[in-house]
Amino acid sequence: MKILQALFFPPEQPGGVSSMVPYIKERFNHVDDEMELFSLPKRIRNKGSEQVSFKTFDYTPYIGNKLVDKYIQTYRDYLWWTKMRINQSYDLIHAHHPIAAMVMKQVFPNTKLVLTLHSSYERELILNKAIEPDGVEQQFLTKIYRELEVVADRILTVSHAFKNYLADYVEHVDRIKVIHNGFDEKRFRPTAHENEVTQFITVCRLVPAKGLDVLLRACARLKAKGHPFMLHIIGDGPIRKELEALAQSLGLYDDIIFYGYMLHPEQFMPFFDVFVLPSRAEAFGSVFAEAALCQLALVGTDVGGIAEQIQHRVNGLLVPVEDDEALAEALESVVIDPDFRYQLALAASNKAKKDYSLERVIAQLKKVYREELASNNP
Incomplete structure (x- = not known):
């Protein structure tokens, strides 16, 4: 398998995702499978200009909101960087951020896409008093979950509690698989x-x-x-x-x-x-x-x-x-x-x-990857 792990933050950034995925890559590349990492550098800002559209909702009524406008521009930047930097194909792409997932499916529509949802951006913003509950920002961000359900071939998440949280925003929560984070x-x-x-x-x-x-x-x-x-x-x-x-x-x-x-x-x-x-x-x-x-x-x-x-x-x-x-x-x-x-x-x-051993996570991910690739030839 040739797999791309699509992060949002560069691997050197702090946090559970960034500290885990490079170790997964290291273990994968010791066996028969090949894995690469991709992310958006911090210096890439306001480079993208392509129009953005979603399959499940019209975001244009939210235009003018500062957070929404920044989200859409970040999507454009990630898309611009992806098209400029990636010039090869992969058997499967595993995204670890909603923007990464949506962009990768747009650029590689025929490639299997697995997405892990690691956290809830809108809930974090509310708890940090950055946005108001039930405001425009929360409405926009929670609509993204349904978009991801349509875009991704498989959705994973890191806890049963977070899977339950997603139930209000997706149509088939039973299709979401829980794989806890793993550590070397x-x-x-x-x-x-x-x-x-x-x-x-x-x-x-x-x-x-x-x-x-x-x-x-x-x-x-x-x-x-x-x-x-x-x-x-x-x-x-x-x-x-x-x-x-x-x-x-x-x-x-x-x-x-x-x-x-x-x-x-x-x-x-x-x-x-x-x-x-x-x-x-x-x-x-x-x-x-x-x-x-x-x-x-x-x-x-x-x-x-x-x-x-x-x-x-x-x-x-x-x-x-x-x-x-x-x-x-x-x-x-x-x-x-x-x-x-x-x-x-x-x-x-x-x-x-x-x-939470890394070996356990790798074994579970390999099973998911092989299931998705096998589904190409039912």
Whole structure:
């Protein structure tokens, strides 16, 4: 098989997709199959000028909205770059972004197209207070799902929770297959260590959707009870200054370190004790699997893909969204009982190795690819 993996962001960008697909390519290219990566460089802006049309809806009533106009221009740019850079054919194309999928089907209409939907852009925008619920932007972005259902030969997604979310926007949700993200175990090396003070770590983009304001309030509760800890925050984003100010106002200045963006946090993670991220929504939450492979205890919110990774009090702790009191109690339980914390971390690591191995993902993808290629000759 000659396969093209069509990304949106370049592989060097942070995030679950960009950090996973290059490792899949490496493994595929060690066997009989050939795989290439393709993405839109950041420098490509406002190059495309072709007209855009969709099969399932007319987008022209949305023209003039800033987000919609940017989306359409990005589509044109991706189309321009694809036509300029790709001059060969493939047996199958696997896209990892809606724009990549739609463009690839336009350029290669007779090539089998598999699409993985990794997250919900509109839901993230709403949680980050960038758009209003039920507004023009959400209407436009959710219509894209039906377009993708028509364009793609097979749709995959990363969690059952996200598949259920898509049910409101597609006609045949039963045709969507769930394949969880996979991770190369060689990247993760748990390190034996003994910290005198419990070390919490979180890794994420600093945006409202990640719930770090809830985490800081929970830490303030924990500190008020007299439990020592350190919280390490890796990541950057638009609300960093706001979070730093909140930490100051809560009296947490000496208990938190803001590191900013880090390309390979998995190299840093094994030296900590607990990974915590109280997201308000998460399609899968790759960073939880990564933290589990580093053998950290996991604390997260009972939402989306997080809840599919964590079985409460077995391989981690789940708390309700927006509940800083419950989060503080969960953190307290792993601070005061190191044995409990260790058992959670060990169980999380064992589950991640079993369920999220790269070999498992490759085997599942190969099966999907071969099924799609076989369907050309029924």
